[in-house]
Amino acid sequence: MIQRLFIVLCVLFSVSAKAELTIEITQGIASSIPISVVPFKINGSADFKDTVDEIVRNDLERSGHFAVLSPRDMLSHPSSEADLYFRDWRLLKQDYVVLGNIDMSANGQFQVRYQLFDVFNERELLTQTLRGTMSQVRDISHRIGDAIYEQLTGIRGAFATKIAYVTTNPQRTRFNLSIADSDGAREQVILSSKYSIFSPAWAPDGKRIAYVMLEDSGSRVYVQDLASGKKELISSNKGLNSAPAFSPDGNKLALTLSKDGNPEIYVVDLNTRKFERITNHYGIDTEPNWMPDGKHLIFTSGRSGKPQIYRKNLESGYLERLTYEGHYNARARLAQDGRFLVLVHQAVKGGDFHIASLDLTRGLLQILSSDTYLDESPSVSPNGVMVMYAAKHKNRSILAAVSVDGDVKFLVPSKSGDVREPAWGPYQN
Amino acid sequence: MQNLGWNKLFAVSLLSLAIAGCASSGGTTDEAATTTNNSVEESQTQGVPGSPEVDVVTEEQAAMAANPLLDQTVVYFGFDRSEIRPEFKDILNAHAEYLVANPQARVVLEGHCDERGTVEYNLALGERRADTVKRYLVVQGVNPSQLESVSFGEERPAMMGSDESSWAKNRRTEINYQAR
Numbered sequence: 001m002i003q004r005l006f007i008v009l010c011v012l013f014s015v016s017a018k019a020e021l022t023i024e025i026t027q028g029i030a031s032s033i034p035i036s037v038v039p040f041k042i043n044g045s046a047d048f049k050d051t052v053d054e055i056v057r058n059d060l061e062r063s064g065h066f067a068v069l070s071p072r073d074m075l076s077h078p079s080s081e082a083d084l085y086f087r088d089w090r091l092l093k094q095d096y097v098v099l100g101n102i103d104m105s106a107n108g109q110f111q112v113r114y115q116l117f118d119v120f121n122e123r124e125l126l127t128q129t130l131r132g133t134m135s136q137v138r139d140i141s142h143r144i145g146d147a148i149y150e151q152l153t154g155i156r157g158a159f160a161t162k163i164a165y166v167t168t169n170p171q172r173t174r175f176n177l178s179i180a181d182s183d184g185a186r187e188q189v190i191l192s193s194k195y196s197i198f199s200p201a202w203a204p205d206g207k208r209i210a211y212v213m214l215e216d217s218g219s220r221v222y223v224q225d226l227a228s229g230k231k232e233l234i235s236s237n238k239g240l241n242s243a244p245a246f247s248p249d250g251n252k253l254a255l256t257l258s259k260d261g262n263p264e265i266y267v268v269d270l271n272t273r274k275f276e277r278i279t280n281h282y283g284i285d286t287e288p289n290w291m292p293d294g295k296h297l298i299f300t301s302g303r304s305g306k307p308q309i310y311r312k313n314l315e316s317g318y319l320e321r322l323t324y325e326g327h328y329n330a331r332a333r334l335a336q337d338g339r340f341l342v343l344v345h346q347a348v349k350g351g352d353f354h355i356a357s358l359d360l361t362r363g364l365l366q367i368l369s370s371d372t373y374l375d376e377s378p379s380v381s382p383n384g385v386m387v388m389y390a391a392k393h394k395n396r397s398i399l400a401a402v403s404v405d406g407d408v409k410f411l412v413p414s415k416s417g418d419v420r421e422p423a424w425g426p427y428q429n
Numbered sequence: 430m431q432n433l434g435w436n437k438l439f440a441v442s443l444l445s446l447a448i449a450g451c452a453s454s455g456g457t458t459d460e461a462a463t464t465t466n467n468s469v470e471e472s473q474t475q476g477v478p479g480s481p482e483v484d485v486v487t488e489e490q491a492a493m494a495a496n497p498l499l500d501q502t503v504v505y506f507g508f509d510r511s512e513i514r515p516e517f518k519d520i521l522n523a524h525a526e527y528l529v530a531n532p533q534a535r536v537v538l539e540g541h542c543d544e545r546g547t548v549e550y551n552l553a554l555g556e557r558r559a560d561t562v563k564r565y566l567v568v569q570g571v572n573p574s575q576l577e578s579v580s581f582g583e584e585r586p587a588m589m590g591s592d593e594s595s596w597a598k599n600r601r602t603e604i605n606y607q608a609r
Contacts, residue, residue, distance in 0.1 A: 172584075172585075196581075196584040196585075198548050198549075198584070199548065199549060212552075214552075214581060214582070214584050217579065218579045218580065219552060219580070239556065240552060240553060240556055240580060242549055242552050242553075243549045243552075256549065256553065258553075258556055263553040263556060284550065284553040284554065284557065286549050286550055286552075286553045287547065287549045287550065300547070300549075300550055302550075302553075306509070307509075307546075307547075307550055328509070328546065330546065330547040330549075330550050331547040331549060331550070344546070344547050346546075350508075353545060353546065374544060374545060374591070376546075376547050376548065377547070377548065392591060395591065420548075421548065
């Protein structure tokens with residue numbers, strides 16, 4: 001695992017027009033777990049812009065599941081088990097304490113060893129040592145956050161993941177497709193264009209991104225390799241070329257084409273470039289997304305008169321309507337192995353657009369976002385816990401996030417311009 | 430934009446192909462793109478000044494081109510709708526007559542949406558808005574080869590606001606003449 005840390009995506013086309021995302025937590029869960037991440041002791045000289053423990057604290061805080069104690073409110077800053085007095089932490093009503101040490105080595109590398117303790121039972125729950133270069137401080141920190149999160153919630157962490165999104169200036173004359181860490185740090189512009197870019201979609205291996213570029217002659221679908229920065233034209237048929245979605249094996253792309261006269265779902269094999277038509281209806285069919293089994297596609301269709309979500313079995317051809325509640329349901333994404341749909345929902349004609357989740361086994365629809373408006377483009381974290389989406393807030397397009405259960409909310413405002421079309425990347429290890 | 434000098438041009442019975450450049454009535458967003466294209470075209474035109482082509486415009490064509498309805502090149506739609514509203518049929522009929530009488534004329538029909546709803550559904554809806562106008566014109570006798578449709582979804586709004594009056598102006602199909 002440590003070796004994998006050395007593989008860091010590094011694509012840098014342009015450093016201009018950065019959005020500089022920050023995170024403002026607006027709602028966490030009531031029964032959040034009290035935890036203290038004590039500042040890690042650094043042995044040797046090092047210049048950390050953001051310290052490892054600080055990044056870990058921010059990750060845990062942002063998840064909404066933890067009440068993270070500020071280092072200022074701690075009675076002491078122990079760095080080893082010998083200096084750890086559980087009674088002090090019980091006094092501070094802390095359930096868990098994290099201690100850590102950082103050893104700097106001469107070749108620009110550093111090593112972090114940390115321990116997670118259960119204060120009540122006075123025992124160590126987890127210990128881990130990670131090593132990397134100074135450019136990997138954030139990777140290593142997010143990895144620690146993920147391990148602690150998983151140990152205490154039972155759910156795999158997704159802090160060490162990337163998000164892709166599109167930024168644009170207010171005049172809408174410049175569009176940048178960027179990728180950043182899940183906390184908005186280390187933004188990199190991977191494509192800059194005078195044409196509108198939308199619907200970024202990650203390949204399951206996290207090494208390629210498909211997207212739509214709306215040129216003067218119409219929409220085109222491209223796939224860009226992140227390591228080389230090379231973009232490849234996948235579809236430029238007559239009419240629409242849009243809404244790409246990688247199959248779970250990464251070999252195919254589902255997309256929307258209107259070359260046969262009407263927006264329909266197609267699947268293109270990325271190796272043979274053969275297109276296969278999936279839907280056939282005079283209504284609009286678009287926004288395909290794969291079920292994890294690779295044998296079903298969900299998509300938006302206007303065949304009932306208003307957009308609703310449907311599921312098609314690619315083997316049997318069986319078609320099923322999934323959404324009935326609400327005036328407008330579109331752009332569904334799956335969460336938690338397909339148990340939940342997360343979608344754009346307008347309850348009544350003329351009403352607000354919000355992000356909603358639909359429990360497919362129980363048929364329950366829950367509106368998740370309420371303090372933003374014109375919500376769109378939901379994208380689910382790979383652990384199925386959080387949904388990032390685009391919304392209007394104070395007359396600007398910003399990113400926001402909400403947990404699939406609706407309990408945790410945060411905003412991701414940018415310092416300038418509009419941010420749209422978030423796409424949460426897969427696990428990187 | 431393109432109505433300036435439209436009548437004057439016919440008064441002198443000369444139709445220069447150069448007016449294609451001012452046919453774009455797009456919003457603020459695509460002006461940059463249009464400007465770039467024009468400057469490229471302009472830089473290509475310097476050189477041998479070959480004899481310009483002269484079109485003789487018939488009385489009938491001139492009368493038709495003077496129809497003020499031809500100056501109206503945008504039709505608007507209801508939210509999530511793509512059917513032609515009755516009040517725009519006269520405008521479309523005027524364009525249909527013109528296109529039938531001028532088979533060399535070429536039009537790009539640009540479908541647009543307001544910002545509400547999803548980006549992709551709006552892209553598809555924009556195409557429907559362009560296509561219903563296209564079908565309407567074809568039913569009126571226009572040769573389909575004169576017409577091209579393209580959707581810009583919600584990406585090139587005519588108005589930037591987030592209110593009903595801006596949205597109403599953004600749900601539209603623009604009739605853009607590439608050649609008259």
